Amino acid sequence: MSVHATRTDGSGHGFTLQVADDGEITYQLAGDAVDMETTGSDQPDSVGNPALEGADLTHEGDGVGADAPDTPASGEPEVADVDTAAAPGACSDKTYKTLDLKEYGTYNWYVGDGGMPGGLSRSQASTAFRDAVGNIVGSSNNCGLSDTVSAKAEFKGYTDYEADVDSSGNCRSRDGLSTWDAGNLGATEIAVACTWSHVYAGRKNDLREADVRYNTSDFDFTDYPTSSCYRKHDVRGIGTHEAGHVFGLDDLYGNDDNLTMYGTPPFCTTKARTLGLGDVRGLRSIY
Template sequence: MKSTRAVTILISLTLGVGSIPQPAAAVATDPCGLPRGVLRVSDLASRTAIECGAVGRFVDAGDGVPLQVQQPGSSVTLDMLYPNEARTYSLTTDAGGVVTTGVQVVRDRFPDLPGPGACERDSYLLRPYKWYRPWLFRTTKGTALTNGSQADFDAAARRSTANMTRGRNTCGMRGDTAASGGLVGHTAVRGNFVYADGQTTCGNSDGHNVIDAGDLPGGFLDATLAWTCTWAETRHGVTQAVSADIRMNSGDYKWTYDPSRDAACDPAQPPDPDRWRYDVESVLTHEMGHVYGLVNLSAAEDINLTMYPGVRRCTAHMRTLGRGDVLGLRALYGRR
């Protein structure tokens, strides 16, 4: 019996469940009397975001993380990946202006312990969205992470995309799904991450798909490895992803493009935090799983699947999809 434990916390809150008539003069001057700054759940009470003019305002989506109120029929999801934890914050504005927020936290105290093989588990969880066109992204000029080479970073991004779209696995499964996408060049633009109330968060969808690197909040071992923002729209009952950005943490962790050949990852050497490296392709593959609509897994038995958030140092174990990862992509996109 493994001692690894994973804890999942799921919270859902709703802002604005209806409309309370007000005198015309009150509506014209200040319909809801919203405070300045980041809104709380209670600030909208029984009002809608449309009625209160709250579209574009920031709302505490949980744990003090602000997310921007989207246009009616739209949503934004922020995924944060830590070495042994993952957090997901979401905000959805329905067609009537009702705003719903959600939080998912998955923790694993022992991400380095072994577990059932990746081909033994068929677990997967799905987002309500998927891409109906290829996810075509650019990397920000100068993004290199570890050795000053953007070419190496771009190559890792290409492989990570192929890991998802081709369903690469060692389980003997045909992984060719109808998911598509790829790197189409460079851009001077950085990912659509903005500051609100002193915190980094997702902005409004800008129609660009960007992968970059930067210093994310927190210090060593307390900071996230990567963030992903995904924006989606619901039209005529169909929810589709419309843009997504990924940011890798270049300020708090050390990275590698090839753990098997990186001298700092030599297992014969004594443990030393200065030699800890995280595999760029593995982390990008996990984050792209979110982009394509896969949710973090929480069962300890799923520890070797790509969508489990226990990221091991100096290994490439998340590059190759497990059985459940492939089945999840097939459930969303079908097969070619």
């Protein structure tokens, strides 16, 4: 089980707990050495018949956690993205970090119920989330890099299950469905990705489930970062970053502001929707 939070204060929030087949328990903090193992064989996950693990599953009402609708004024252009002056450009920054995690098969995922980020409808949110996941599995970039990443994902539809994340941003017992939704998290957490994996000795752990939740209690989001945008996070940019965690990429900090996996996203910009050189190199190292 792993939790990865996108936070406002620049601090990493990552913790991994592993239980091997022989009962051995190990853990890894976010600052520990990065596992660069990339070998493995296909072990596809199946979520066709989810079984609850624990009695902590709850259901949100449709009005919970929705921020105000945000749509562009007629003819208003989206905000142009400008690379941070002191940081390397997205297409020249080679930096990446990976987790001990890989989706060997297809990531089958769902959109939950309740309020969605940016005041989006459920259908609109599914489109934004699908675009975000597609940015990762398709190596979407403006650097002229071909897509050689073999990661796969499939949107399976809607569910009344929730992402298995509590209001403090902690992962709960998994319910068998990989669900994207929105709700309440810790006050500094913009979004959280919780992943559960099967431990393999000598190769990357096999992803079994990955849930993503946006924090709509403490932050505003928009699918249209226009010139009138103020202190709102891009739905698709945040989603692309969280999808990076789902497929095994870790947070970056320091002077890597222009990469999608930079851990503290700025307001009102769409640049995280497009991968940089380091983001693509990280995916290629896994897939």
